[in-house]
Amino acid sequence: MEIRLKKIMLARHYGFCMGVKRAIKIAEETGNTTDKGPVNVISEIVHNDSVVQKLAGEGVGTVAKVEGASVGTVIVSAHGQPPATFDTAKKRGLNIVDATCPLVINIHNIVKKLVNKDYHIIHFGDLHHDETRGVVGHIPEGRVDVIRTIDELRGLKPNGRKYALTSQTTAGVGDFEEISNEAKRLFPNLEVFNTICNATTQRQTAVMELAPDVEMVLVVGSKSSANSNRLKTISESVYGKAYLINFSTDFKDEWLDGIETVGITAGASTPDFLVEDVINRLVELSGGKAEVIRPEKKKRR
Numbered sequence: 001m002e003i004r005l006k007k008i009m010l011a012r013h014y015g016f017c018m019g020v021k022r023a024i025k026i027a028e029e030t031g032n033t034t035d036k037g038p039v040n041v042i043s044e045i046v047h048n049d050s051v052v053q054k055l056a057g058e059g060v061g062t063v064a065k066v067e068g069a070s071v072g073t074v075i076v077s078a079h080g081q082p083p084a085t086f087d088t089a090k091k092r093g094l095n096i097v098d099a100t101c102p103l104v105i106n107i108h109n110i111v112k113k114l115v116n117k118d119y120h121i122i123h124f125g126d127l128h129h130d131e132t133r134g135v136v137g138h139i140p141e142g143r144v145d146v147i148r149t150i151d152e153l154r155g156l157k158p159n160g161r162k163y164a165l166t167s168q169t170t171a172g173v174g175d176f177e178e179i180s181n182e183a184k185r186l187f188p189n190l191e192v193f194n195t196i197c198n199a200t201t202q203r204q205t206a207v208m209e210l211a212p213d214v215e216m217v218l219v220v221g222s223k224s225s226a227n228s229n230r231l232k233t234i235s236e237s238v239y240g241k242a243y244l245i246n247f248s249t250d251f252k253d254e255w256l257d258g259i260e261t262v263g264i265t266a267g268a269s270t271p272d273f274l275v276e277d278v279i280n281r282l283v284e285l286s287g288g289k290a291e292v293i294r295p296e297k298k299k300r301r
């Protein structure tokens with residue numbers, strides 16, 4: 001194996017977004033101030049192991065579902081929850097703190113209005129993800145189809161209602177464009193709502209901007225993070241080589257074989273210190289020779 005690493009380039013936008021920072025702050029403040037018994041986040045506050053572990057150390061635990069909490073306070077994560085979760089929490093006498101990202105609440109409001117106007121909704125997202133489950137929970141049964149692929153879209157049968165298309169905030173920008181073009185063809189009067197959030201769009205655009213300067217991309221993020229996985233998929237399609245790593249220790253030295261330039265990005269739920277750990281590891285592997293190029297101005301949303 002030959003290590004020839006000369007350059008490490010950071011994407012112009014990476015890491016924590018507005019919604020994640022806000023949710024973590026709410027969780028920390030709740031942990032510090034509540035006098036209403038144990039504090040638990042439903043699912044994970046954001047999909048990042050080190051963030052979840054740090055909060056656990058500060059007394060903010062997690063429960064997989066609201067039914068897992070019998071007393072105290074439950075926090076709804078940045079991804080949101082269906083109304084049924086709030087109802088259950090109330091019935092169980094739990095104190096509820098809502099840290100849902102305002103951009104996710106925006107989707108809830110859009111779908112509620114669409115339902116009132118008699119639309120059937122096609123939602124481009126993943127039903128295994130908290131955010132999509134939360135969105136779907138705001139729509140009456142039989143009035144929404146969740147699709148993940150263009151083939152699933154093509155398999156839908158129009159039911160005579162007006163149709164609208166929405167998206168998970170972390171969907172691929174290019175994928176959504178492809179889905180919406182095909183959906184417009186299949187459902188001629190379709191209303192399209194691009195509900196991919198700014199943070200997602202910025203991070204996806206920024207990682208593509210690293211081309212043609214890098215040969216490989218490292219995405220720092222958790223495997224359970226939808227937007228980190230999306231950044232890896234996009235990077236693979238652009239650069240061929242891309243790896244998703246949670247910690248610097250996940251990096252395998254052989255990935256650097258013959259590589260001179262590496263790009264780095266991070267999902268919206270990844271704290272900066274994890275990115276810095278990866279940079280330090282790479283610089284060390286290069287024998288201190290690699291130059292780290294950081295974007296001049298990094299605005300984060």
Ligand code: SF4
Nearest residue numbers: 017019020101169197
């Ligand atoms: S990724 Fe977007 S929708 Fe999700 S928390 Fe961040 S800003 Fe909000």
